[in-house]
Amino acid sequence: MELVMAIVIGVLTSCGVLLVLRAHTFAVVLGLTMLSYAVNLFIFASGGLTAGKGAVLGVTDIYADPLPQALVLTAIVIGFAMTAFLVILAIRARAELGNDHVDGHSGSRQQQESRF
């Protein structure tokens, strides 16, 4: 299970970083979302991975660490709100600046389109 988890986090992070480095807001938003998924899984794994056990003391001998579960819940909620805000901001930037480049300029528009 550790191996699967590590691979998933690694793939999500690398996809996220690649997308964040793109110049268009939509790709960057997707990249940040993937990055936050990777981070959430990483937090979840920080308490150690225990399969099929409860997070409540006294029920079983081995139990899952409840704190990372609480932390990841907080991180998910905050990440969700931030992504929602970012999407609205990106739409507003598209409307006000006339294009979806993160720098807001369309000077070398054709070059950019041919590159992506």
Add this chain to the structure above:
Amino acid sequence: MQHAVIFPILVPLITGALLLLPPLQASVNKRRALGGLGLLLLLLSACYGLWQSAGGVQNFYLLGNWPAPFGIVLLQDKVSAIFVLLSTVLACCCWLYSLAGEDERGAYFQPLLQFLLMGIHGAFLTADLFNLFVFFEVLLISSYGLLLHGGGKGRTKAALHYVLLNLLGSALFLLALALLYAMLGSLNMQDMALRISSLAPQQVLIVKAAAGLLLLVFGLKAALLPLHFWLPAAYANASAAVAAMFAVMTKVGVYCVMRVFGSLFGDNAAELAGFGRDLLWIAGLATMLLAAVGVVAAQHLKLLVAYLVLLSAGSLLATLALGHTGAVAAVLYYSLHSTLVAAALFLLADLIAAQRGTVQDRLVAGRPLQQAWPLGVLFVISALAVVGMPPLSGFVAKIWLMQAATDLHSRIALWSVLLFCSLLVLIALTRAGSTLFWRVKAQAVTAQRADAVQFAAVGLLLLASPVLVLFGEPVMQFCVEAATQLQFLPNVRAVGGA
């Protein structure tokens, strides 16, 4: 009054929530009055906190009364009390300035200001690293809203960069927290400090990686050299009251470096003692140099002031890197001075821009100002304070920073960089002032005269500078005591439920 510790967080939360209710949406005056009332209560509780902490006790507040290393703990000591009072005073002046009509240029200025204060005070008061992340997000999402206040292309573009960079910073912060929790099994700062001092050799490298990530995140907040790109555009484009309020935001980053690195990677931290100091030292000095060049090169007065904020952040971080108690005390005093004076300059830049017709705050010859005398006097006072001329607080603060460098090498580096930057700032401000006030052409336009409350706000902020000198002895004494207290780590396990 054991609950007084949490008041600086609760008061703005409740005020902000009340401000969103329908009866208050209808009336501007009611909204302003409630916002002012909230700030007054906040000021009282901040003063009470300062008075309480002056006794030398570290007040712990256990949220939900869970015992210390497991529940979330708030910690009120001298350092956090100083910073809470600083941001409250600043917020009062920004609120006063916004009464002239700026708060109505977009929706929700008053509630967002309250939520921003809640986040800032939470970050100052918390002793739990994950809680610090949560309060960071509270202050960030309010600052996103405030940055966009008033609308416009420049603001949208600056806000997009600011939001994207800070979201990346949040992701890195969470990674660092997860790494630290996996290695140490705790997120309470005092408890973590204890565990770091007895770390197994195979864990050291991972904790070091997490510490590096934390440094990156706090460096982004404090605008350290390679991570400073968001600051000039964001501050120069924000509306005046917001930009002035943001003057305290870089200090949140500086405070976190001070608190987290001071307690987690302080002298007790065995192999990790003093982690990051070399990096902070070099990056801080480089930030100062770059900011000074930015000050000279700036074409707008607001951009110039934004680079001044960057310069003060660089000086603070470089001095913090020296690591000893005297340096931390000097950093505290310099934070008080630089935050209030930079805020005053942001407000002043807005007042000047409003009276110059189409050239606004561009540093070119333009129409003469309608109220050249009062604005000019205020500009000279604030320029003298920023440069560090004798009668004002800038002089004392800079002398103290220079005294903090005790050994020869750091003295050569810090003195030469600090004095060279001050010289560049002096040249830039002299040129800016003579351009704005003396190089005039054509007639004065009959622009709207600056409001009395606007002058009052700028005057109050600038008044802080002579006050910091007149009451220099007690203030400096308090800073030294606060810095000493920061080094002292209480045993959290002894902090039981009340």
